[in-house]
Amino acid sequence: MSLAQRLLSVASWYEPSGCYLDAWARNDDDLRRLTDAFPGVNVTSYGTDGADLPASVYLGAGTFAQVREALGTWADITRCYVLWHNLRWPSVPDLGLAEEYKYAELQVACNSHDIHCEEWAAEHTVFVHTRPGDDERVAWLAAQVDARVRVVARRTDRLSAW
Known part of the structure; x- marks a missing residue:
């Protein structure tokens, strides 16, 4: 979370309420624990044939x-993630990059190495989402917060503070 907070401080603007958390409940116990922890969360069922599970549990945060x-x-x-989607990455004139808002997102995936939290991992992963081809911006952002970049997918880069 400290890496995400440092990256948000580099953003030229972000709206704190433009943030949400999403978790997957695959059994009744997980669903109960997730909804008990924060009453009023939104639950969307993705089960088939009338089944309630799996379900996505969604919470806005301000x-x-x-x-x-x-x-x-x-x-x-x-496994769960938080996504800040209403932000702007600053312009980087030295790299010929204008301010970016359309593709600017920051995500922390807990106990996963992928943005959809399908793959379990012992650690958390920070993803910086940018315009396709803006690899230089991601490297620049990482340098601002003393992090490293590891490309894991097109449009998505993983930053690691370790």
Whole structure:
């Protein structure tokens, strides 16, 4: 979370309420624990033939403190992620890059190495989403926060603080 907070401080603008958390409940116990932790969450069922599971549990967050609390609670239950989607990456004139808002997103995947949290991992992963081909921007952002870049997919780069 400290790496995400440092990256958000580099953003030229972000709206704290433009943030949400998403977790997958694959069994009744996980669903109960996720919804008990934060009453009022939105639950969308993706089960077939009338089954309630699996389900996506969605929570909007307005402050970084709320994100930290919810993510800490949910990560103890299942794989989940937080996504800041209403932000702007700053212009980088030295690289010929204008301010970016259309593709600018920041995501932390808890206990996963992929953006959809399908692959379990012992650690968390920070993803910087940018315009396709803006690899230089990602490297520049990483340098601003003393992180490294590892490309894991087109349009998505993984930053690691270790």
